Amino acid sequence: MIEITDKVYYVGVNDRNKALFEGLWPLPNGVSYNSYLIDDDKVCLIDAVEVDFFVQFIENVHEVLGDRKIDYLVINHMEPDHSGGLALLRKYYPDIQVIGNKKTFDMMSGFYGIRENTLEIKNGDTLDLGHHTLRFFLTPMVHWPETMMTLCEGQKSILFSGDGFGSFGALNGGLIDSEINTDWCWDEMMRYYSNIVGKYGIPVQNALKKLAGIHIDYICSTHGPVWHQHVEKVVEMYDRMSKYETSSGLVICYGTMYGNTERMAEHIARAASLAGVKDIVIYNVSKTHHSYIIRDVFKFRGLIVGAPTYNTGLYHEMDVLLSEIANHDVKNHLIGWFGSYAWASKAVNAIGEWNEKRLHFEQVGEPVEMKQALTPEVKAECERLGREMALKLLQA
Numbered sequence: 001m002i003e004i005t006d007k008v009y010y011v012g013v014n015d016r017n018k019a020l021f022e023g024l025w026p027l028p029n030g031v032s033y034n035s036y037l038i039d040d041d042k043v044c045l046i047d048a049v050e051v052d053f054f055v056q057f058i059e060n061v062h063e064v065l066g067d068r069k070i071d072y073l074v075i076n077h078m079e080p081d082h083s084g085g086l087a088l089l090r091k092y093y094p095d096i097q098v099i100g101n102k103k104t105f106d107m108m109s110g111f112y113g114i115r116e117n118t119l120e121i122k123n124g125d126t127l128d129l130g131h132h133t134l135r136f137f138l139t140p141m142v143h144w145p146e147t148m149m150t151l152c153e154g155q156k157s158i159l160f161s162g163d164g165f166g167s168f169g170a171l172n173g174g175l176i177d178s179e180i181n182t183d184w185c186w187d188e189m190m191r192y193y194s195n196i197v198g199k200y201g202i203p204v205q206n207a208l209k210k211l212a213g214i215h216i217d218y219i220c221s222t223h224g225p226v227w228h229q230h231v232e233k234v235v236e237m238y239d240r241m242s243k244y245e246t247s248s249g250l251v252i253c254y255g256t257m258y259g260n261t262e263r264m265a266e267h268i269a270r271a272a273s274l275a276g277v278k279d280i281v282i283y284n285v286s287k288t289h290h291s292y293i294i295r296d297v298f299k300f301r302g303l304i305v306g307a308p309t310y311n312t313g314l315y316h317e318m319d320v321l322l323s324e325i326a327n328h329d330v331k332n333h334l335i336g337w338f339g340s341y342a343w344a345s346k347a348v349n350a351i352g353e354w355n356e357k358r359l360h361f362e363q364v365g366e367p368v369e370m371k372q373a374l375t376p377e378v379k380a381e382c383e384r385l386g387r388e389m390a391l392k393l394l395q396a
Ligand SMILES: Cc1cc2nc3c(=O)[nH]c(=O)nc-3n(C[C@H](O)[C@H](O)[C@H](O)COP(=O)(O)O)c2cc1C
Pocket: 255, 256, 257, 258, 259, 260, 261, 262, 308, 309, 310, 311, 312, 313, 340, 341, 342, 343, 344, 345, 346, 371, 372, 373
């Protein structure tokens, strides 16, 4: 049994089995589905878990409550990684009253056919549990339309934030940030944010404005550690990321089959480094999953991409990456590009079209095109592109 503070318990579960979250995002270190139980005059569960983990979840709940019943279930987010266990929970606790907003209940009816025993709240409404009071904040599109956050005010102030401030990574014994080494968290939290929430920067900004000025002792999200020592840091990270603020680093991504295009990337990187860029990351798009690349695109302002021509088109994995970047509505970036071919060039133009039609980043330098293999002229053009990107990054 894990008590976070003042009769607020953790009853969540770890998933170390799933390879890809949402069928898309690699989980090398698993993920947790966090659920919380407030044991007050009125007993209130906050969010549930994915249905596959229901047995463990209900055991956790019983460990705290024994035979006592649950009065309320607050659903901050209807995505099935949290609501999947809902229909089963109703079988164990038929009288449980579900708390959500209008959009929550539209979804609950559609997903699970549940329509009865609900309590619809509006933004700013409160609910007294005895020694704790809940206050509800509607935070639409962080990252679904029905999302909301629930502030619990008792001896301490606890924000149940749904997916907001969440992180990939299962919980390995420790739960609260002050009791674990958090070194691994920051990159995985950024990868979670950039890939899953990152498209919705404006709604995140709106949510942060609603929460501004409220004292928060704990942030309990639905994935990853509970934030206590680092509340200020994670709120500041969310503020920066949702404003698409970046630092003067450079992400270089390439596709390659036989190493020629890769050599171009190496020369670009070396020139950018010599010109003073300290943060440079290089990724082979066929090797590194795009979720890691997108995380770094959210960190760094500079992006240089390059790929070979393949069957009269752009090398497929680069197409996938550019489409993912475009889908995430990334803003405020500088871009340069390069490519190669052996008989009829396509890659360089195709990347240019991606930028013109979908990315709309500020172009830096001239695109570099290589036929078959590196020549001294192509090498010099790569170096010029690296230098020009460095200049732009460092002057910004
Ligand atoms: C399966 C395959 C299809 C290709 N299709 C084209 C093509 O349509 N047009 C072209 O000019 N080059 C094509 N190429 C040649 C490559 O684009 C060119 O050799 C490129 O420089 C390879 O870069 P790399 O050494 O980084 O893999 C193709 C190569 C392969 C292996």
